[in-house]
Amino acid sequence: xxxxxxxxxxxxxxxxxxxxxxxxxxxxxxxxxxxxxxxxxxxxxxxxxxxxxxxxxxxxxxxxxxxxxxxxxxxxxxxxxxxxxxxxxxxxxxxxxxxxxxxxxxxxxxxxxxxxxxxxxxxxxxxxxxxxxxxxxxxxxxxxxxxxxxxxxxxxxxxxxxxxxxxxxxxxxxxxxxxxxxxxxxxxxxxxxxxxxxxxxxxxxxxxxxxxxxxxxxxxxxxxxxxxxxxxxxxxxxxxxxxxxxxxxxxxxxxxxxxxxxxxxxxxxxxxxxxxxxxxxxxxxxxxxxxxxxxxxxxxxxxxxxxxxxxxxxxxxxxxxxxxxxxxxxxxxxxxxxxxxxxxxxxxxxxxxxxxxxxxxxxxxxxxxxxxxxxxxxxxxxxxxxxxxxxxxxxxxxxxxxxxxxxxxxxxxxxxxxxxxxxxxxxxxxxxxxxxxxxxxx
Amino acid sequence: xxxxxxxxxxxxxxxxxxxxxxxxxxxxxxxxxxxxxxxxxxxxxxxxxxxxxxxxxxxxxxxxxxxxxxxxxxxxxxxxxxxxxxxxxxxxxxxxxxxxxxxxxxxxxxxxxxxxxxxxxxxxxxxxxxxxxxxxxxxxxxxxxxxxxxxxxxxxxxxxxxxxxxxxxxxxxxxxxxxxxxxxxxxxxxxxxxxxxxxxxxxxxxxxxxxxxxxxxxxxxxxxxxxxxxxxxxxxxxxxxxxxxxxxxxxxxxxxxxxxxxxxxxxxxxxxxxxxxxxxxxxxxxxxxxxxxxxxxxxxxxxxxxxxxxxxxxxxxxxxxxxxxxx
Numbered sequence: 001x002x003x004x005x006x007x008x009x010x011x012x013x014x015x016x017x018x019x020x021x022x023x024x025x026x027x028x029x030x031x032x033x034x035x036x037x038x039x040x041x042x043x044x045x046x047x048x049x050x051x052x053x054x055x056x057x058x059x060x061x062x063x064x065x066x067x068x069x070x071x072x073x074x075x076x077x078x079x080x081x082x083x084x085x086x087x088x089x090x091x092x093x094x095x096x097x098x099x100x101x102x103x104x105x106x107x108x109x110x111x112x113x114x115x116x117x118x119x120x121x122x123x124x125x126x127x128x129x130x131x132x133x134x135x136x137x138x139x140x141x142x143x144x145x146x147x148x149x150x151x152x153x154x155x156x157x158x159x160x161x162x163x164x165x166x167x168x169x170x171x172x173x174x175x176x177x178x179x180x181x182x183x184x185x186x187x188x189x190x191x192x193x194x195x196x197x198x199x200x201x202x203x204x205x206x207x208x209x210x211x212x213x214x215x216x217x218x219x220x221x222x223x224x225x226x227x228x229x230x231x232x233x234x235x236x237x238x239x240x241x242x243x244x245x246x247x248x249x250x251x252x253x254x255x256x257x258x259x260x261x262x263x264x265x266x267x268x269x270x271x272x273x274x275x276x277x278x279x280x281x282x283x284x285x286x287x288x289x290x291x292x293x294x295x296x297x298x299x300x301x302x303x304x305x306x307x308x309x310x311x312x313x314x315x316x317x318x319x320x321x322x323x324x325x326x327x328x329x330x331x332x333x334x335x336x337x338x339x340x341x342x343x344x345x346x347x348x349x350x351x352x353x354x355x356x357x358x359x360x361x362x363x364x365x366x367x368x369x370x371x372x373x374x375x376x377x378x379x380x381x382x383x384x385x386x387x388x389x390x391x392x393x394x395x396x397x398x399x400x401x402x403x404x405x406x407x408x409x410x411x412x413x414x415x416x417x418x419x420x421x422x423x424x425x426x427x428x429x430x431x432x433x434x435x436x437x438x439x440x441x442x
Numbered sequence: 443x444x445x446x447x448x449x450x451x452x453x454x455x456x457x458x459x460x461x462x463x464x465x466x467x468x469x470x471x472x473x474x475x476x477x478x479x480x481x482x483x484x485x486x487x488x489x490x491x492x493x494x495x496x497x498x499x500x501x502x503x504x505x506x507x508x509x510x511x512x513x514x515x516x517x518x519x520x521x522x523x524x525x526x527x528x529x530x531x532x533x534x535x536x537x538x539x540x541x542x543x544x545x546x547x548x549x550x551x552x553x554x555x556x557x558x559x560x561x562x563x564x565x566x567x568x569x570x571x572x573x574x575x576x577x578x579x580x581x582x583x584x585x586x587x588x589x590x591x592x593x594x595x596x597x598x599x600x601x602x603x604x605x606x607x608x609x610x611x612x613x614x615x616x617x618x619x620x621x622x623x624x625x626x627x628x629x630x631x632x633x634x635x636x637x638x639x640x641x642x643x644x645x646x647x648x649x650x651x652x653x654x655x656x657x658x659x660x661x662x663x664x665x666x667x668x669x670x671x672x673x674x675x676x677x678x679x680x681x682x683x684x685x686x687x688x689x690x691x692x693x694x695x696x697x698x699x700x701x702x703x704x705x706x707x708x709x710x711x712x713x714x715x716x717x718x719x720x721x722x723x724x725x726x727x728x729x730x731x732x733x734x735x736x737x738x739x740x741x742x743x744x745x746x747x748x749x750x751x752x753x754x755x756x757x758x759x760x761x762x763x764x765x766x767x768x769x
Contacts, residue, residue, distance in 0.1 A: 009691055177566070182601065213558070
């Protein structure tokens with residue numbers, strides 16, 4: 001004898017009304033036969049038999065309301081399948097706390113160990129990173145719009161087609177959603193694609209694959225599906241290209257578990273971090289900046305040299321105030337610090353370099369020393385990178401603060417086209433200097 | 443296609459696989475009703491001939507990818523019914539350790555790449571699997587399943603374009619069960635013959651009776667041969683029907699009971715194959731009864747496992763978010 005139970009017909013249903021029986025005692029039923037109609041708060045549903053057998057008893061009459069899920073509603077004789085009793089409710093232990101942020105260790109910033117270097121632009125440093133990694137690993141390939149024949153919309157992939165051929169440097173149609181999906185699929189099969197977006201503004205067409213298909217794949221497959229893919233391209237505001245071509249997506253991607261998010265400033269970091277991103281087994285969003293592509297810097301020539309993802313860099317040590325920044329804003333922060341020095345304010349400039357995972361220790365340790373913080377970002381302030389940085393400082397160094405933390409960010413408007421309005425929108429050296437003076441009360 | 447050698451044995455195997463999917467899904471529906479399966483649960487009942495027929499020509503290393511109505515494809519890939527059922531109940535013994543659920547399951551061992559909850563995403567991803575096959579020149583084919591609903595997503599056509607442009611080894615299997623959730627194909631699609639949807643990309647397509655496992659297999663063999671031989675993608679539109687609602691919480695009021703009953707009575711893929719086995723191949727009814735019994739036992743065992751497997755340990759909450767980077 002098998003009990004037929006009141007079924008749950010939606011994720012939220014707890015009880016329902018048995019509006020009508022389609023069977024009576026003595027009726028034979030087969031799996032799939034409709035036996036009753038049940039009304040929930042949302043709809044009336046048909047209930048099918050799961051077992052074959054003969055209805056021996058109806059336990060709940062037509063029209064009965066508020067029948068709790070899993071209440072026996074009828075009995076079935078001769079069912080061959082095992083009796084399924086009330087579900088076993090297992091008591092779930094309390095969820096564990098999130099992994100603790102490690103104890104703070106006071107570190108000193110060591111001088112960069114670069115080995116032999118050569119002077120190149122950020123643009124060529126990125127190209128060299130890709131070329132070296134493609135030489136090192138045949139599974140690495142580059143795909144995107146204009147990356148091959150055209151040599152890159154911003155010339156970042158110059159000469160790669162000539163060296164690696166069209167199978168590994170792949171021009172795509174203008175089809176971001178599609179080629180991002182193809183790239184993630186190829187990564188699921190074990191390849192290591194570098195997906196170039198002509199700019200991250202266009203990656204909004206593809207963001208579903210970056211987040212839903214790539215960032216979440218490892219977790220929702222229980223650790224089986226790896227997507228080692230780099231999504232890269234210029235991010236943020238270029239010059240006079242207005243609202244749809246001038247957005248900083250740092251905070252968007254930095255919110256997503258499963259992604260790593262990197263935003264380098266100079267040529268050495270551009271190369272070292274891109275190499276690390278390509279080697280990383282996780283999906284990495286690599287945010288470049290068009291305004292930095294032409295910036296020269298000393299870059300190590302050793303093909304085995306990389307920069308560890310997740311580590312900030314103290315660009316300028318100082319004792320009076322901490323300034324955090326990433327990407328192009330690092331340059332402004334350094335200039336501001338130089339001006340501040342002439343006023344007798346010794347600012348420490350931290351280049352975040354990686355936004356996820358954020359180098360919590362370096363920021364908090366700095367504030368414990370300086371007791372003041374100004375965060376600078378190119379993007380909007382609401383729910384932004386600075387909001388996160390400042391929240392962490394308040395959580396972990398509240399008693400060390402001598403002034404309210406301050407954030408510098410883009411004006412809360414879409415990017416205007418007019419030159420004067422555009423200039424009013426973005427952070428400037430002057431705005432950083434003013435903010436620092438305010439927190440230093442000078 | 444000429445009758446294949448050992449056909450009755452093969453047909454019996456198809457019958458057994460299709461029955462396994464149906465009994466599994468019926469039981470999944472019951473466990474959902476008991477509250478043992480949560481969230482969304484999309485059953486494959488009625489469409490069994492497609493996954494079984496297509497995957498009967500799958501070679502080792504050929505990939506399979508589909509949307510969220512995925513239980514049948516996993517069973518046809520040879521995944522253990524226990525681990526599929528235990529994933530549905532959200533237990534540690536599930537194929538994703540209980541972290542994926544009905545819509546997000548994978549098995550790298552069985553070449554099954556999901557199990558995707560975003561309608562149409564699997565089409566781009568599956569085309570990417572085919573890109574990897576071409577990159578590696580490994581002779582493998584990706585079988586990419588999607589429904590008549592997903593067929594209206596833009597990324598499907600972005601993928602079609604690149605697949606043909608680059609001659610990627612991919613077979614697109616459109617499971618046209620007539621309803622995208624509650625919207626019939628006539629109400630959603632300006633061209634309802636979905637096999638023609640590749641025409642502007644020069645992708646050949648054909649319409650197949652998706653309720654006839656032999657017809658499905660023969661069409662899949664043609665399509666796979668086309669893809670494997672370097673001629674690029676191929677579209678198969680499988681005309682099929684789902685008996686249950688879109689998900690467990692769908693009362694399916696957008697169609698009549700008579701419509702559903704008519705399909706069940708006249709086009710059921712399992713009944714159809716049963717008739718062929720009994721009448722054309724002289725298979726004894728008792729033989730099929732034995733198969734029925736075996737299948738019931740497998741499903742009962744899967745249910746038992748899925749009920750008794752423990753919930754994932756709380757320590758699993760923070761695992762599988764990142765892989766360790768080697769330096």
